[in-house]
Amino acid sequence: MMSRYISKLTTSAHRFRKFTPLFVGVGNGSNSTIKIVEDEGLCSSSSSNNQMSWIKWYGTCIAKLPEDVSKDDNPVSQMLVDSFGRLHTYLRISLTERCNLRCQYCMPAEGVDLTSKPQLLTRDEILRLANLFVSSGVNKIRLTGGEPTIRKDIEDICLGLSNMKGLKKLGITTNGITLSTKLPKLKQCGLTSLNISLDTLIPAKFEFMTRRKGHHRVLDSINTAIELGYDPVKVNCVVMRGFNDDEICDFVELTQMYDKVEKQFPSIKRLQDHPTETAKNFKVDGHKGVVSFITSMTEHFCAGCNRLRILADGNFKVCLFGPSEVSLRDPIRSGANDDELREIIEAAVKRKKASHAGMFDIAKTANRPMIHIGG
Numbered sequence: 001m002m003s004r005y006i007s008k009l010t011t012s013a014h015r016f017r018k019f020t021p022l023f024v025g026v027g028n029g030s031n032s033t034i035k036i037v038e039d040e041g042l043c044s045s046s047s048s049n050n051q052m053s054w055i056k057w058y059g060t061c062i063a064k065l066p067e068d069v070s071k072d073d074n075p076v077s078q079m080l081v082d083s084f085g086r087l088h089t090y091l092r093i094s095l096t097e098r099c100n101l102r103c104q105y106c107m108p109a110e111g112v113d114l115t116s117k118p119q120l121l122t123r124d125e126i127l128r129l130a131n132l133f134v135s136s137g138v139n140k141i142r143l144t145g146g147e148p149t150i151r152k153d154i155e156d157i158c159l160g161l162s163n164m165k166g167l168k169k170l171g172i173t174t175n176g177i178t179l180s181t182k183l184p185k186l187k188q189c190g191l192t193s194l195n196i197s198l199d200t201l202i203p204a205k206f207e208f209m210t211r212r213k214g215h216h217r218v219l220d221s222i223n224t225a226i227e228l229g230y231d232p233v234k235v236n237c238v239v240m241r242g243f244n245d246d247e248i249c250d251f252v253e254l255t256q257m258y259d260k261v262e263k264q265f266p267s268i269k270r271l272q273d274h275p276t277e278t279a280k281n282f283k284v285d286g287h288k289g290v291v292s293f294i295t296s297m298t299e300h301f302c303a304g305c306n307r308l309r310i311l312a313d314g315n316f317k318v319c320l321f322g323p324s325e326v327s328l329r330d331p332i333r334s335g336a337n338d339d340e341l342r343e344i345i346e347a348a349v350k351r352k353k354a355s356h357a358g359m360f361d362i363a364k365t366a367n368r369p370m371i372h373i374g375g
Contacts, residue, residue: 074166076137079346080308082318084354087306091138093126094312095154096146101175102211103199105238109211115313123153125332127160129310132341138308140169142195146312149178155189162190169193173236176221177214183224194225195234200244209243302355316345318352 073089080088097114099107121129130141141161148154149172162170171193172186179196196218200206203215225233239245309317314329326348331341 072166073139073168074135074137077342079136079342080133080138080349082349082352084352086304086352087137088308088318088349089138090140090142090307091130091133092142092144092307092309093130094144094146094310095126095148095151095157096120097312098150099145099147099175100150100177100212101147101214103238104209104211104243105240119314119329120312121310121314121329123157123160125314125329126157126310128332129314129328129341130161131164132338132345133308134164134167136342137166139166140171141167142171142173144173147175147177148172149174149182154182155185158186158189158191171195173197174221175210176218177212178217179221180217180224183221183228183230187228187230192230193232193234194230195236196222196225197236197238198222199237199240200247202247205244308349316348318348322353324348324351 076087076089082088097120102109102111130138134141143154143157145151151157158170161167170191172191173195174197176196176198179194198206198218199209200215206215206218207213222233222235237244305319307320309320310328311317311325314327314332315325316328317325326344328341328344331344336344
């Protein structure tokens with residue numbers, strides 16, 4: 001039940017003292033993909049002129065919000081502003097396609113075909129591209145994978161990123177398996193925040209879901225991160241019907257989930273969300289932690305999207321759910337200068353659509369596996 005889950009994660013169990021559990025979607029696990037399952041009646045088309053106008057208006061308002069761009073940030077250049085007025089100040093960089101787990105919803109037990117090492121971005125290429133984005137107005141970077149901590153030069157990459165003028169937040173999304181011993185050095189290198197994936201509190205179920213051992217290592221990483229003062233420390237949980245929903249609650253619709261939580265915790269309060277926030281945040285009186293829900297299908301946050309992605313092979317992606325990509329690696333290796341790279345980036349950002357196609361059309365669209373895209 002969700003009530004037990006929240007109670008465990010926000011009180012004394014496992015010595016978790018301060019973090020945010022983040023529930024990401026509801027899905028059916030398969031060998032290579034995860035299908036988001038949400039109420040068809042809640043989905044709406046974004047094709048109408050009225051909604052398109054609303055998205056453009058809302059995006060323009062977001063572009064003017066002082067919370068997005070402070071006086072200490074680098075000015076946001078036109079390279080990062082799309083045709084709907086959305087400012088893209090958040091960059092996610094995938095460091096590797098490799099992973100030391102085989103999660104049921106992410107990839108098959110035998111793994112997937114990976115990009116050869118010579119085709120992946122080098123440390124210097126990553127830092128060059130990141131500097132282009134930061135100098136143009138990006139103030140937050142998150143490192144993803146695969147599993148980013150298995151990249152041997154991750155400390156050097158973090159150090160290079162944290163020294164960039166204008167970058168305020170440097171985070172990482174990790175499964176936590178090899179994280180604990182790396183945390184002190186990563187903090188010295190400028191890493192500030194962590195998203196640690198933990199889909200179950202039961203070790204045997206963890207092994208079944210990930211096809212690997214290591215549940216205790218993830219718990220150790222969470223506690224070590226808190227003790228070292230990382231802030232925030234978030235725990236990501238992918239909810240899959242028939243796999244781990246019994247630990248949270250038996251739900252299909254998101255509204256049912258809210259209702260069950262509210263009945264158990266009448267004092268739960270919805271926190272005010274920032275316009276670019278992807279999660280809906282709630283807090284229970286007497287608990288230090290925050291519980292959040294991401295509903296990227298039924299209640300998408302496209303109008304306030306401020307995210308861009310660089311994949312491990314150097315492809316640039318403006319929408320997680322869209323198939324469109326453009327290579328930044330190839331121009332770099334062909335001798336492109338920074339201005340030429342900016343032109344390529346700006347053209348891709350300007351082509352970004354008002355919203356994704358919706359879960360039913362997305363299911364029919366050819367796209368890369370998530371292990372290639374990065375979280």
